[in-house]
Amino acid sequence: MPATDAVHVITVEAAVTLDGLFRERASRTPDVVAYRHFDERSASWLSLTWADVNRQVARWQAALERDGLKAGDRVAIMLRNCPEWVMCDIAALGLGLIVVPLYTQDRPENIAYILNNAGCRVLLFEGDEQWNALAEVREQLGALVRMVAVKDFAGRPADSRVKSISDWLPQSAGETRHESRDSNALATIVYTSGTTGRPKGVMLSHHNILSNVYGCLEVMATTFDDVFLSFLPLSHTFERTCGYYLTMMAGSCTAYARSIPLLSEDLQTIHPTVLVSVPRIYERVWGAIRAKLDEGPPSRKKLFMLAVEVGYARFEHAQGRGPWKASFLLWPVLQKLVASKVLARLGGRLRAALSGGAALPPDISRVFIGLGLPVLQGYGMTESSPVACANSPRDNIPASVGVPLPGVQVKIGEHNALLVKGPNVMLGYWDNPDATRQIMTADGWLNTGDTARIDEGGHVYITGRLKEIIVMSNGEKISAVDVEAAIARDPLFDQVLLLGEARPYLSVVAVLNREYWQKVCTASGLSADAHALGDKAAHDMVLSRVAQQLKSFPGYAQVRRTVVTFEPWTVENGLMTPTLKLKRVKVVERFNAEIDLMYAGH
Numbered sequence: 001m002p003a004t005d006a007v008h009v010i011t012v013e014a015a016v017t018l019d020g021l022f023r024e025r026a027s028r029t030p031d032v033v034a035y036r037h038f039d040e041r042s043a044s045w046l047s048l049t050w051a052d053v054n055r056q057v058a059r060w061q062a063a064l065e066r067d068g069l070k071a072g073d074r075v076a077i078m079l080r081n082c083p084e085w086v087m088c089d090i091a092a093l094g095l096g097l098i099v100v101p102l103y104t105q106d107r108p109e110n111i112a113y114i115l116n117n118a119g120c121r122v123l124l125f126e127g128d129e130q131w132n133a134l135a136e137v138r139e140q141l142g143a144l145v146r147m148v149a150v151k152d153f154a155g156r157p158a159d160s161r162v163k164s165i166s167d168w169l170p171q172s173a174g175e176t177r178h179e180s181r182d183s184n185a186l187a188t189i190v191y192t193s194g195t196t197g198r199p200k201g202v203m204l205s206h207h208n209i210l211s212n213v214y215g216c217l218e219v220m221a222t223t224f225d226d227v228f229l230s231f232l233p234l235s236h237t238f239e240r241t242c243g244y245y246l247t248m249m250a251g252s253c254t255a256y257a258r259s260i261p262l263l264s265e266d267l268q269t270i271h272p273t274v275l276v277s278v279p280r281i282y283e284r285v286w287g288a289i290r291a292k293l294d295e296g297p298p299s300r301k302k303l304f305m306l307a308v309e310v311g312y313a314r315f316e317h318a319q320g321r322g323p324w325k326a327s328f329l330l331w332p333v334l335q336k337l338v339a340s341k342v343l344a345r346l347g348g349r350l351r352a353a354l355s356g357g358a359a360l361p362p363d364i365s366r367v368f369i370g371l372g373l374p375v376l377q378g379y380g381m382t383e384s385s386p387v388a389c390a391n392s393p394r395d396n397i398p399a400s401v402g403v404p405l406p407g408v409q410v411k412i413g414e415h416n417a418l419l420v421k422g423p424n425v426m427l428g429y430w431d432n433p434d435a436t437r438q439i440m441t442a443d444g445w446l447n448t449g450d451t452a453r454i455d456e457g458g459h460v461y462i463t464g465r466l467k468e469i470i471v472m473s474n475g476e477k478i479s480a481v482d483v484e485a486a487i488a489r490d491p492l493f494d495q496v497l498l499l500g501e502a503r504p505y506l507s508v509v510a511v512l513n514r515e516y517w518q519k520v521c522t523a524s525g526l527s528a529d530a531h532a533l534g535d536k537a538a539h540d541m542v543l544s545r546v547a548q549q550l551k552s553f554p555g556y557a558q559v560r561r562t563v564v565t566f567e568p569w570t571v572e573n574g575l576m577t578p579t580l581k582l583k584r585v586k587v588v589e590r591f592n593a594e595i596d597l598m599y600a601g602h
Contacts, residue, residue, distance in 0.1 A: 008223060008224060008250060008251045009214075009217055009249055009250055009251075010024045010025060010028070010248075010249050011214065012183075012207070012210045012211055012214050015210055015249070016180075016183050016206070017093065017178070017181065017183055017185075017187070017206040017210075018089075018090075018093050018187055018206050018209060018210065018245060019090050019093040019094035019178050020178055020206075021210065021245065021248055021249060022053075022054075022057070022090045022094075022248060023094075023176070023178050025050055025248050025249075025251060026050040026051060026053065026054040026176075028251075029050055029224075029251050030049060030050050030051035030054070031049050031050075031051060032049060032050060032224065032251060032253075033047045033048070033049055033253050034048055034049055034050045034052075034053055034248075034253065034254070035047070035048045035053065035083050035086070035253070035254050035255070035256065036048075036253065036254070036255035036256070036270065037082055037083055037255070037256045038256070038258050045255075045269065048083055053083065053086065053087060053090075054176055056083075056087045057087050057090050057091045057094065057176050058091075058173035058174060058175060058176045058177075059169045059170055059171075059172065059173045060087050060088055060090075060091030060092075060169065061091040061094060061095055061173065061176065061177050062169075062170050062173040062174075063168050063169050063170060064091060064092065064095060064097065064122065065095065066170075067121075067122065067145055067146045068145065069095065069097055069121055069122065070096075071095065071096030071097065071179065071181075072096065072097070072098065073097050073098070073121045073122075074097065074098045074099075074100050074118045074119055074120045074121060074122075074189065075088070075092045075097050075098070075099055075100065075120065075121065075122045075124070076099075076100040076101075076102050076114070076115055076118070076120040076122065076123045076124065077089065077099060077100070077101050077102065077124045077234075077235075078101075078102035078103075078104055078111070078123065078124065078125045078126070078130065078235075079104065079124060079125065079126055079150060079234075080104055080126065080233070081230050081231070081233065081234050081239075081256045081257070082150070082256055083256070084124070084150050084165070085234050086244065088124050091176075093187060093206075094176060094177050094178045094179065095177060095179060096179045096181060096185075098118075098186055098187065098188060098189060099187065099188045099189075100114065100115075100118045100120055100188065100189050100190075100191070100201075101188070101190060101234060101235035101240070102114060102115075102191075102235055103233060103235045103571075103578030103579075104126065104130065104233070104235075105571045105572070105578055106571065106578045107571070107572075107574060108133055108134055108135075108136050108137045109136075109137060110199065111134065111137065112134075112137035112140040112141065113198060113199070114191050114199060114201070115140075115141060115143070115144065116140060116141075116143060117191075117198075117201060117430070117431065118189050118191075118201060118430065119143055120143065120144060121143065121144060121145050121146070122144065122145065122146045122147075122148065123141070123144055123146070123147045123148070124148050124150070125147065125148070125149055125150070126149065126150050126151055127149045127150065127151030127152070127153060128149075128151070128153055128154050130149075131149065131153070131157060131162070138159070144161060145161060146161055146163070146168075147159070147161050147162045147163075148162075148163055148164075148165055148168050149162065149163070149164050149165065150165050151164075152164045152166065183205070183206045183207040183210070184205045184206070184207050184427075185205060185206060186203055186204075186205055186427060187204055187205055187206045187208075187209065188203075188204050188209075189201040189202065189203055189204075189430050190202045190204060190235075190237055190382050192382055192383075200429045200430075200432055200435055201429055201430030201431070201432070202237075202382045202383050202426050202429060202430075203426055203427040203428055203429065203430050204237075204385055204426055204427065205427055207423060208385045208423065208424050208425070208426060208427070209240075209241060209245060209385050209424075210245070210249075211385075211407060211422075211423040211424055212241055212384075212385040212386070212387055212405070212423075212424040213241055213242075213245045213246045213249050214249065215387070215405035215406050215407060215408065215424070216241070216242060216246055216387055216390065216405065217246065217249060217250060218405070218406050219390050219391075219392045219402075219405060219406075220352060220354075220376065220390075220392060220393060222246065222247070222250040222252050222274070223250065223251075223252065224250075224251045224252065225252075225273070226247075226250070226252040226253070226273045226274050226351075227252065227253045227254075227255060227270060227271070227272045227273050227274070227349075228243055228247050228252060228253070228254045228255070228272060228273075228274050228275075228276065229255050229257055229266060229267065229270050229272035229275060229347075230243045230244070230254050230255065230256050230257060230276070231256075231257035231259075231260060231263060231266075231277075231281075232276060232277060232278065232357075233578075235578070236357070236579055237382045237385065237386040238276065238278070238356050238357050238380070238386050238387075239276060241385060241386060241387065242276045242354060242356075242387070243276040252274075255270045255272065257270075263281075264345065267345070267346050267347040268345075268347060270347065271347040271348060271349045272347050272349065272350060273349050273350060273351050273352075274350070274351065274352050274353075274354070275346075275350060275352075275353045275354065276354045276356075277353065277354065277355060278355070278356065278357035278358060278579075278580070279355055279357070279358050279359065279360040279361070279364070280358075280580060282353070282355060282360060282364055282365075282368065282375070283361070283364060285346070286364050286367055286368075287491060289304075289342065289367075290491065291491070303334075303337065303338060304338055306330075306334065307334040307335075307337070307338035307339055307370065307371065308366065308367050308370035308371060309327075309370065310325075310327045310328065310330055310331055310334055310370075311331065311334070311335075311339060311369070311370035311371055311372055312366055312369055312370035313325055313327065313328070314328055314331060315369050315370065315396075319395070319396060319397075335372065338371070339371040339372050342371050343371060343372060343373060346373070350373055351374070352373075352374050352376055352393065353368065353373055353374070353375045353376070354376050354378065355375055355376065355377045355378070356377070356378045356379065356380060356386070356387070357579065358581075359377075359462060359481065359485070360375070360377050360398075361485055361489070362398055362399050363489070365377065365398040366398065369396075369398060374393055374396065375398065376390060376391045376392065376393065376396060376402075377390075377391055377398060377400075377401055377402065378390035378391065378401055378402055379401030379402070379450075379460065379462060381448060382426075383425065383426045383439065383446055384408075384420050384422075384424050384425055384426070384446060384448075385424040385425075385426070387405060387424070388404060388405065388408055388410065388420045388422075388424070388448075389401045389402045389403060389404050389405065389408075389410065389460045390402040390403075390405060391403075397459050399461065400455075400459040400460060400461050401459075401460050401461070401462055402459060402460065403457070403458045403459055403460065404420075404422075404458070404460070405422070405424070407422050407423055407424075408420065408421070408422035408423075408424060409421045409422055410452075410454065410460060411445075411454075412452060412453070412454060413445070413447065415451065415466060416451040416452065416453070416463065417447055417448065417449065417450070417451060417452075417466060418448045418450050418451065418452035418460065418462070419441075419445040419446065419447055419448070420445070420446045420448060421444050421445045421446065425440075425444060425446045426446070428440070449465060449466050449467060450462050450464070450465055450466070451463045451464045451465070451466060451469075463479070464479040464481060464482070465479075465480075465481060468480045468481055468584075470498065470499075470500045470501050470506070471501060471502065472500050472501075472502070472503060472504065472505070472506070472556065473502050473503055473504050474504065474556070476556040476557075478498070478500065478506065478556070478557050480498040483498045483506070483550065483553065483557060483559075484496040484497065484498050486549045486550055486552075486553070487508065487510070487546055487549050487550070487559075489549055490545050490546075490548070490549050491513060491516050492512055492513055492516050492517065492520060492542075492545055493510050493511070493512065493513070493545075494510075494511045494512065494513045494568060495510065495511040495568065495569050495582070496508060496509075496510045496511075497509045497510070497582065497584060497587050497588075498559075499588070499595060499598075503599055505558075505559075505560045505561070506557065506558065506559045506560065507559060507560060507561035507562065507563070507595070507598045507599070508546060508559050508561070508562045508563070509562075509563045509564075509565075509587060509588075509591050509594070509595070510542075510562060510563070510564050510565075511564070511565055511566065511567065511568050511569060512533075512542075512564050512565070512566055514566050517566075520541070520545075521538075524541055526538060526541065533564050533565070533566075539562060542562050542564055543559065543560075543561075543562055546559045546562065547559070561598040561599075563591055563594040563595065563598065569582065569583075569587060574586055575587050575590065
């Protein structure tokens with residue numbers, strides 16, 4: 001990283017542990033603003049310096065010790081992103097405790113399983129809403145000695161283990177504690193989403209995460225002047241590493257968004273310089289832009305696409321992959337009329353947008369890059385802390401996931417599987433040596449389960465998922481992810497599941513966008529009534545729109561049948577994981593009867 005930026009960055013050696021990282025930051029820049037958050041009582045945004053947070057961490061540690069917790073005990077955090085998440089995490093790590101993050105929207109039975117599997121002693125949660133959601137599994141929470149609610153209860157729960165944070169935390173405490181220990185000691189157990197079967201607990205050490213954070217900073221330098229807007233859940237390792245520990249290592253400020261529905265307002269208030277997000281957020285922004293363009297005059301859409309085309313050509317030229325063009329002379333005008341207005345809706349100060357967790361469609365990254373927002377796609381998984389590869393501002397190939405981070409190795413294994421090795425690779429799965437042996441070789445290579453290719457420059461291109469390759473009865477192989485992504489480009493389809501394993505042809509189960517369905521039916525003269533979804537005319541119309549998106553695919557990859565619904569697949573109805581990955585097996589079970597009809601007689 002540039003020398004000017006490196007001065008502010010805390011090295012892995014100086015930090016040793018994650019709580020040591022915080023200790024160094026609080027010592028070096030105590031009066032710098034660390035966090036901004038919205039206070040509901042005062043209806044205003046408040047700021048906390050590193051010194052403020054340090055004083056609070058000492059109170060948390062005193063409370064944890066009073067409850068008898070000792071090094072090695074597990075503490076679970078089930079909160080939306082907020083300063084209390086950080087305070088609890090650092091306090092626990094400083095006492096040698098092991099942190100287990102939980103998703104606030106996860107299903108109660110999953111939460112109970114994780115708490116019991118990890119043997120958690122303390123659970124930090126929000127308040128009444130979560131307490132009521134856990135009602136059906138409370139008898140399974142016997143191992144917990146303390147449950148702490150951040151928000152005051154409307155009524156006091158009968159369980160004596162439950163306390164509100166105002167009653168649990170002491171008014172003051174002494175110095176913050178940082179127990180010295182091996183950097184390779186277990187720091188956290190992060191449970192994977194569990195698209196099939198029970199979640200597995202990924203064991204990550206202090207060094208796993210610290211080395212990953214430092215590697216990320218070598219790819220994209222970050223400074224005191226940067227402001228991150230945090231909205232991915234901190235229970236997601238991508239956010240925890242890149243939106244929490246990374247800002248701590250670099251000394252940047254983190255602002256916690258109020259919610260996804262209020263994200264647009266928060267962008268205008270906070271004016272972040274860096275976003276850390278999964279593709280779904282960029283897809284939503286582009287979807288909103290596209291809808292407005294479709295409603296406006298054709299001239300506006302032509303001007304927008306011209307700005308994207310010229311802007312992207314300028315990007316390719318700056319990267320050394322394209323020639324200078326006379327059209328670049330139009331950029332000052334296109335920037336003023338188009339690009340600056342779009343980027344103003346994102347706060348107006350963004351210098352980089354990080355994308356991970358899933359593949360970002362190239363046409364969407366092209367739009368944002370063309371408008372002047374560098375979108376940097378990376379790749380990884382919880383088991384690699386999580387970043388394994390990433391694009392950098394100076395070497396950005398949007399179709400790829402970049403090159404390995406410094407110190408990380410990648411290679412192609414059997415069946416074109418991408419293998420990863422480095423200091424960021426997990427210690428193994430908690431209490432599950434069989435699962436560990438299945439995913440890791442004896443010499444430390446992690447099998448990601450994704451297929452890939454690597455070009456001469458070392459850039460990695462993800463080509464599919466080993467478990468998501470459909471093999472039809474005629475032997476043809478299709479990447480379900482590629483076909484689903486292509487169909488989802490049509491705004492009619494909110495969610496898509498491709499079927500065809502051991503079948504003679506492909507079919508699709510999809511969730512339709514109700515608002516867009518109304519528009520399509522009006523234009524086609526069809527009834528928009530929900531009952532009309534089963535009509536042949538409606539089926540044929542949906543099928544034709546699917547075919548339109550799959551024109552570039554080979555003949556055997558064409559879809560011949562569809563089942564559609566308006567009911568979205570969500571975490572709440574058990575069809576999505578907390579990280580918004582589709583539970584394919586569960587969706588198939590839900591639509592089993594309809595799927596049988598699609599293949600009847602074949």
